[in-house]
Amino acid sequence: MIRTHDAGSLRASDAGTTVTLAGWVARRRDHGGVIFVDLRDGSGIAQVVFREEDAHALRNEFCVKVTGEVTRRPAGNENPDLATGEIEVTASALEVLSEAAPLPIPIDDNVDAGDDIRLKYRYLDLRRSGPANALKLRSRANQIAREVLHGHGFHEIETPTLTRSTPEGARDFLVPVRLQPGTWYALPQSPQLFKQLLMVAGLERYYQIARCYRDEDFRADRQPEFTQLDIEMSFVTQDDVIALGEELVAKLWGELAGHQVQLPIPRITWTDAMNRYGSDKPDLRYGVELNELTDYLRGTEFRVFAGAIDAGGYVGAVVMPGGAAQSRKELDGWQDWAKARGARGLAYVVLDESTGEPRGPVAKNLSADHLTGLADQVGAKPGDAIFFAASAHRREAQELLGAARIEIAKRTGLIDADAWAFCWVVDAPMFERTDDGGWTAVHHPFTSPNSEWLDRFEEAPDRALAYAYDIVVNGNEIGGGSVRIHRGDVQSRVFDLLGIAPDEAQDKFGFLLEAFKYGPPPHAGIALGWDRTCMLLSGNDSIREVIAFPKTRGGFDPLTSAPTPITAQQRLEAGVDAKPKAPAPAAGSAGVAAPVEKSN
RNA sequence: GGUCCUGUGGAGCAGUUGGAGUGCUCGCCGCCCUGUCAAGGCGGAGGUCGCGGGUUCAAGUCCCGUCAGGACCGCCA
DSSP: OOOSSOGGGOOGGGTTOEEEEEEEEEEEEEOSSOEEEEEEETTEEEEEEEOSGGGGGOOTTOEEEEEEEEEEOOTTOOOTTSTTTTEEEEEEEEEEEEOOOOOSSOOOTTOOOOHHHHHHTHHHHTTSHHHHHHHHHHHHHHHHHHHHHHHTTOEEOOOOSSBOOOSSSSOOOEEEOTTSTTOEEEOOSOSHHHHHHHHHTTOOEEEEEEEEEOOSOOBTTBOSEEEEEEEEEESOOHHHHHHHHHHHHHHHHHHHSOOOOOSSOOEEEHHHHHHHHSSSSOOTTSOOOOEEOTTTTTTOOOHHHHHHHHTTOEEEEEEETTGGGSOHHHHHHHHHHHHHTTOSOOEEEEEOTTTOOEESTTGGGSOHHHHHHHHHHHTOOTTOEEEEEEESSHHHHHHHHHHHHHHHHHHTTOOOTTOOOEEEEEOOBSEEEOTTSOEEESSOTTBOBOTTTTTTGGGOTTTOBBSEEEEEETTEEEEEEEEBOOOHHHHHHHHHHHTOOHHHHHHHHHHHHHHTTSOOOOEEEEEEEHHHHHHHHTTOSOGGGGSSSOOOTTSOBTTTTBSOOOOHHHHHHHTTTOOOSSOOOOOOOTTOOOSOOOOO
């Protein structure tokens, strides 16, 4: 070893020891006759004192080796802000291991550069403690997951990243195949099908920290390549998977966020989540629940509401505490906010601060009876504002109110930034209508109906429930999974309902169906969105912070400049333009949902 | 695909209703300085105001286009 000690590990008890440190010049304070250098290595920082001229030439981020004696700092010169603040190293020898050019970005925990420049010089960005700690936290999270899972007899098994295209779902990333020009691999959107095959194989308990790829538009919490903690178990029920998920989450948050997760984590049905919070990933850190008014307002002459009610739809409201104090401009701003979300607007009534009298454009359109009981019906007080949404499509109106609920919480400061509110969203619907009147799987077509619906989901596909569950914290979905169908007859009936003909199913999932002929065990699983989980654990608001070398919103990597054009020679060899020998199977039709796990 | 925000020395920011020398902090270079810890003092270098058009006597500032980064909607079932 080039060094004898880690700089950050030195304490007063090391005084008198001669040590050799190696690291970087984090900061230097040159007083002429005495020069202080903060020497930083992976463990932290120690102050080195030079009394020789040669240290004068040191510059920030020079990589150096220093030998010297650990001494207690003179009385009054201790630095309580530093773990090593009681001591310093009095240098007797200095060797410059490598010099550093002037830096393109400051390596300073107090200064944040722009995203593109940070990513271009990510190796410098990561010399800062914040960014480095995020990656270290993620490493520990991986370790905790492995400890928990191996404790339960799981096997870590890798699955291919060069595989076949998944019909529908997100867009695939495609890789041309030189050996068979005109054919393409797809990068997996998740290891979903492979992990089910591993259950057929009798491995019983599988997990993988798996890289997944989806070619869609990116966000603060979405990257083209991302990671799932992917898990599948045989001979278990939904409750078994949920119990495992809770153990993982409790250990992760317990150690990495210093938060004791109360177990069991409360469960809310998907329908309740939509009715009360207008979201399938409700943020339970605050109230502001939705109120359904469909029955209350039945018979109203206000056309916007009557139209929705007559169409068998939904009218509901959400209350903004103190919202009556908003200016006309602010209230108009809500209309723009709603329109930006594709809604026609957001009807509102404000309750007079002192009299509680309902006012506003909508109030004029409601009958005296409806106005009189309105405040009680929605739990509003004088000084509050009531926002309404109405639609023939229940979910659409609820989601608008759900978004308004979040916005209200933000604007009125109802969100406790230190709180962690976990819940499981269970009993998700099996199917939802497609635009052309058919049905599509909400989770994926291999998700099992629950026991209540197993034999009769065809009777009311819109009400049939699945053994599907999502784990949500603070309004973020951090994982989801389901019990899978393992019976051929049930799978056939699901395909029938989804309008997938047997030959089409064979074409798309033939290898899985074939495997399922040979005694597939009952199995179930879950996938945790690992980037998002680590983002939350590290207190960041972008998953880019927990990825070593992330890409920008445009899928560009400022460090390597990927992606790049290819040469004519590469293009020819890769067979990008070659025509396949056999015609491509018809691209996804009939609204088949992707057989991929929903985890982010 | 849509809406919005940002783009000014190496970094982070300011720049008024369009008006004469684009300013500040940090960093960088040189000198001074023996107890600092985001050290301090003095001096200095460094800018196509993202790019291209347009309006104007005059554009960092207004308009159009475009590129880049970010936030959101669509998308991601």
